[in-house]
Amino acid sequence: MSPKITGELLRQLRQAMKNCKYFSEPIQAYIIPSGDAHQSEYIAPCDCRREFISGFDGSAGTAIVTEQHAAMWTDGRYFLQANQQMDNNWTLMKMGLKETPSQEDWLISVLPENSKVGVDPWIIAADQWKNMFKALSSAGHSLVAVQDNLIDAVWPDRPERPSTQLRSLGLDFTGISWQDKITTLRAKMSERKITWFVATALDEIAWLFNLRGADIEYNPVFFAYTIVGMNTIRFFVDLKRLSDPAMREHLQLDSPSKPELSIQTFPYESVYTELQAICAALGPKDKVWICDKASCALTQVIPKTHRSPIPYTPLCLGKAVKNATEIQGMKMAHIKDAVALCELFAWLEKEIPNGNVTEISAADKAEELRSQQKDFVGLSFPTISSVGPHGAIIHYRPLPETNRTLTVNEVYLIDSGAQYVDGTTDVTRTMHFGTPSAFEKECFTYVLKGHIAVSAAIFPNGTKGHLLDSFARAALWESGLDYLHGTGHGVGCFLNVHEGPCGISYKTFADEPLEAGMIVSDEPGYYEDGSFGIRLENVVLVVPAKPKYNYRNRGSLTFEPLTLVPIQVKMMNTELLTQKEVRYTTSSWKHLTQVELPEIHRIYRKCYIFVIYIVIRR
């Protein structure tokens, strides 16, 4: 992987920072966050501005360019990758390490007095703007909203914004009609005396209308905004996408069942002026809900006295708790996914000794096998197919120039997932096709112990996921080891593979309590730089637990693994496992036998607990 050469680009950007075409006075620093106007994690090519300017294409990172410096903040998953992708015009700021300054502190330390710091108000979230604004102001600097994006100004061949075909989902996949979702939303608005709700997150809008798109790779979403009042629904989207009669029927555009369920459509770009018009007509007591992570630009349209910012919208919370139809769909998706991965592992075992399997060809084979499954749509994120030292690059993605051959001498880590119409998967397995070293087995076993400690945990209703994070680390900590990423994230149902408002992380304190029906990942790891990486990830469903007692009638919860892909026994040092852990690893697939499927074949193979091979093809 050779770094992007950024000297000339940075020169142009710094020129733009002084160009009075964009503002009355030059700015001394420009912040380039990684998101789009919807604060999406994965973004369309036209929005990859941080990657364009720096070369670093990880999913999380913020660049800041001053007259003298260019610095990139990213987290432990990406330290190695960012170092490899950026040239030495850039300084890597390793988030989470004690010695790393925050963006605010760093700016204050490098800027001359009374500096102006610019940022695109559509790309920065309102809460981030607020924190940055406060920190800079208190140090005598100012934060300036630059309406023209300065990266776009130095990016001549920037791609167009995509507008893919929309797909409507019926009740057999969604369980709840969009009309009922609107009614539930309005009930929550009226409970909190809210008159308007502005939806800006793409997955929330897709979930609300039971629609999917393909505007952003791996994420079945589409560019849109929605504003819901007590009697109106305004939908902002490229209007060409609504011409198909079936789509018009799905949204009842021509014959709404009730007037309050009539959808008014507007061009995507008109959300700003339309929201301005709504705000101009607000009554003195009217309140507008908007997520505090929505763009600063849109948030500030709403006058402060009418603005009611919330950390998680009712759509986010509603989407997180899967209904019975969605849970059944997620289970089906995971069965299909397990079939594909078992086929992959059998193929790898046969082919690797021939020396012609590479990280890329293994990833391609995984995609090919998944694509043979029913209702496959695409991958849910770029496959991390990494062997030996590449496994330690936490979010490594094989490229032709880094592509490495799988051998019987190195640990192989594959973190992959797919979008099926019935659900989204995300699974990581780490395996060895020869003889793993004692240290590799030891680390694998600590990771497995952590994985089981979370997955088998019983905890009271109302517990937030971050309280479970240390369970995943205890075995590693005891030996002086750790990993520099969170333990789990929410998973959408045929939606984004990463979603809020729940998760399992030492960092996430604003997470919402876990509830039965929520779906999260459980993925501790261990990374030995320059040598190997280990991660074990299942997607797990929050389910009620029935322990012996029920303190204060609070009820208890636990997890049911949805992922059915076997875990390699060869990598375990079974002497380090307790009886209980052994029981867990051998019993957690049992419920599979209860699934009724056309055909179930079980083939035990020497290197897996189970290789389940289930044929559920058309």
Next chain:
Amino acid sequence: MSPKITGELLRQLRQAMKNCKYFSEPIQAYIIPSGDAHQSEYIAPCDCRREFISGFDGSAGTAIVTEQHAAMWTDGRYFLQANQQMDNNWTLMKMGLKETPSQEDWLISVLPENSKVGVDPWIIAADQWKNMFKALSSAGHSLVAVQDNLIDAVWPDRPERPSTQLRSLGLDFTGISWQDKITTLRAKMSERKITWFVATALDEIAWLFNLRGADIEYNPVFFAYTIVGMNTIRFFVDLKRLSDPAMREHLQLDSPSKPELSIQTFPYESVYTELQAICAALGPKDKVWICDKASCALTQVIPKTHRSPIPYTPLCLGKAVKNATEIQGMKMAHIKDAVALCELFAWLEKEIPNGNVTEISAADKAEELRSQQKDFVGLSFPTISSVGPHGAIIHYRPLPETNRTLTVNEVYLIDSGAQYVDGTTDVTRTMHFGTPSAFEKECFTYVLKGHIAVSAAIFPNGTKGHLLDSFARAALWESGLDYLHGTGHGVGCFLNVHEGPCGISYKTFADEPLEAGMIVSDEPGYYEDGSFGIRLENVVLVVPAKPKYNYRNRGSLTFEPLTLVPIQVKMMNTELLTQKEVRYTTSSWKHLTQVELPEIHRIYRKCYIFVIYIVIRR
């Protein structure tokens, strides 16, 4: 325990709320926090305003009185106690339960439009003021600083503010001179470009000057403020206390070694005007450090542009990490404390069958035995001596009218501690002098497992205590049980038994990372309302750990128990303990044998792991 009759008092308070002597317009609600002007947890009798108006004397609680309602917010430790101490003019607001509204939400729900809510700005912390101000403003109400305290207005025989004799501590107890502490403080100020520091917390001032007082029961502190500049030290205290020649010598009042270490003394009350004068003379770049938990009154003297609020002051952080002298002192204090409690347990075992030991006489005996130890000063908090159902009242304190006799049929819980000149202790033991039930043993064993899980945990440098909280609960959770309080608090060295900035709690997210030398308690529990209470508490020292590996050279930490009091084996269901847990309980006292003392006798007794009986009297 009969509740305080508060009807007439509330009538008088509500009259004061309408009395234009205090403000231009009547207020519709009055907030009565539990603290004093230093935001102390334990307070002097003259500051017990919340207790005076409501009858509830727990250590934490906030009362709000409106024209129609009187409500009290307190946490799980005090639900039963508050219910028993308050008459039915009062509504108990159980903090931590989902259905309980916050003070802000409750006020908004009960107040008429455009209400004024009053509070004494000396008693409310600046951060609390800010949150309350914001919430009330956004709902159209206002928060008003009422300079005259309205409780004092209806409290004719309010006690005087105490002014006890000060005690100076030499280097043999403190390890560091006050002059060196000032120098370290100034180095930190200059590192952060801070020109003034305002100290308001009583334990920080006592620690800084190596002084102790007895103004507040159980806390060896004295009423004072301090303002430190780069060249001046201003000390605000009742000047009568500084007349003793030895005290003048300790503070070098008459012949300072260096001009910048010369202490200027002022009357306690003049801090407000003196800070005003300092602020009037601030240069444009001058910054003043003040804790964000300092009083709103004093904080607002500092103009916002010069104010640099911090969650924990350098004194708080410096005090938390004990030096070698303090650690040695704490160890000695805990040896003496263990001797006293072993004597108590032997006495209880002999006397209880005679039927003449009560909660109060047991507590008195504990105090008598502690008072025989060298350098005993007093108790570090009111002894919780509770039998049977009283054990479930988490911070129960026996009173003549509630006093219960200890028998061989009920569980006995004693949570007690002392102040010695060399250190502070805090220990809880739960025991049965007959035959405990299977359920009592089961719960005790889960609590013990949680206690050990924290105490034996190994974790990376930089870990915050709240990440360890779930370890204490895992065994309880697995059986559907829990406890509604945190797991641990910082402990001072001959200072407050509760101190920041570290702790172990699911609630504390603003805690500072644990560091070697910090001292915290480890005290999980289980409470069966109306039946029994269980808690096991050791004070533990954070020490470096040396596990097998050292990931990224971060280093690891663990805990060393300072508490040496045995744990009753009879209460354990040993079948529920792992090998490792058994090893821990039998090995954790080993280091005692390495302590060189005039005499060490070990007497094994049937009901304890060890009864250590160490004679170290004068």
